[in-house]
Amino acid sequence: MTAPDYPAYHRMQHLERCFDDLMAALDILATQYAAQCPPTWMLSPTADPSPDGFRAALFDVWHQTGQDGRETRNYLGIVVANDELVDAARNVNIAKDAFHAGLQKIKSTTPKALSGAKAQLTTRHPDVHRVLRKEGLARLHLKQCWRQLPIADAEVAKVRFAWYQSGRSIKRITVRDAEQKLLRLDTDASHIKMQLRRLAGLPSEEPLAQVQTQAPLMRANLFFSHPLADGHTRRALNVSMPLFVPNERLGMPDIKAPPTQPQPQRTRATRRDEKLESDVFLPSLRVYRYR
Template sequence: MKPAYRLLAELEATFDDTIECIEALVACYRQHPRAAWALHSPTPNADWLRAALLDFWYQDGQDGRVTRSYVGLIAADEDLLEHVTRVNAAKTNFADILARIRQEAATLIPELKAVLPFRHPALHTHLRGQGLARLHLKQCWRTLPVADAPLSRARLAWYSSGRSIKKLSVHDAEKKLLALDQDAPHIRIQLQRLAGIPDREPLAQVQKQAPLMRANLFFREPLVDGRLRRAMNVALPLFIPSHNGQLPDHNTPPPFPNDKRTRAKRSDERLEDEVFLPSLRVYRYKN
């Protein structure tokens, strides 16, 4: 077997392991349900948990940089936490092998996206029946959030960081455009537009960042390092150690982030309103 395809075989095995560990976790929860809360579900039961943890797919038209969130809190005893640990270990292994494939055999990525779903008929049927497009690798390997210790309370809030801005030189922008399809009319137009400005003019590449749910966790007792609180992003259900099967005190954040501007004017308002190079999301600065 060629080395590249050996990596693919290893990835297939870790994908199988990830699915099996998730199914075991869900079976454990189904057998002994614990207290749970979910942002967009009034009844976060075992079926909801399974759907959340096995959502590995792109939806039609989904931006490849975006992952779907399943914000929730689950009280977890030692047995359930052991299953969470196994799931995260399998996901970490999957991510490590995938990183090696990207580095050593990136041309296999389209093939593995097509092959992996067929290894689990139930998932493939779901893929076809729900109008989903293909495997979303990041949603496969993102790990399950776990609180370090029992909590006295948890506070959830949307966090919007707006836009990230990266400065680009004209030369850098030209290299990025040339790496795209140079024969495409819209790329040629942008290259011509770029050639019409001074070489030393700074440009700005803008990336809009999706809102995140942020959890502020308050521990019942100090951790080993003395901390009494921790903040973490929670795109998947947060598993909280609980000896009595109950959740700590927690708030109920709004179901969706506030889309109104709440921050003061920032440096990105020095950019022109109209995008200069649409294919790169590059803007010029105002004079």
């Protein structure tokens, strides 16, 4: 091995250790959950709150075949946790943060090694490897690996769940950026040629907006039994995994449950301050012009 390879090799070793630490932390949490069988509520009537179901949710860190890489599978619910279980969940989050940081380091320094890293990591834990082999699932799902377990700061009296569906991200790009993105597509296709012609008619200095509609999020509004040290009595969290509440004394909080799936959005009037044109300018890139 040549000298320039050593840094990348050590980064990969560090990432493997972080992944092993994460798998170990998940195993400890799943084992403690199985030993305690704490009060658990799940939003979906088909969700499995048993120890085996809880373990499967924790270790769901892979893409299913054909799954959109932007999608994540949710396991929405509440676990009434004692101090031991809360500590185990916090240790999982610490391990998730370390794993995420290791991945970002590889992505920023040796991005070509990222695909190989994802393939190699799937073989490093028997639970993951067994399911991959049995179900024929695809590569590691990084977002599902590092997404945090939501943990309430204190005892919770009420939890109100609600779907948040109006989110979208808007990235400002230049005409040159848009052209380069189109040229990476099938430039022999008629619809790409048409979009390149439309783009050529714009001034080079005109800003454009690339819009990405975000997947619906579940938001949990927590109402604490007593004010926190900072005086707050409630807090909102985006959740995709079971919410751990330190309610061993109080038991399950009062829950307002939403529909198990987000409802179709109602048509809303266009805001007067809407900055983008209503019609997409470059459909293949989801690019709009500013008004």
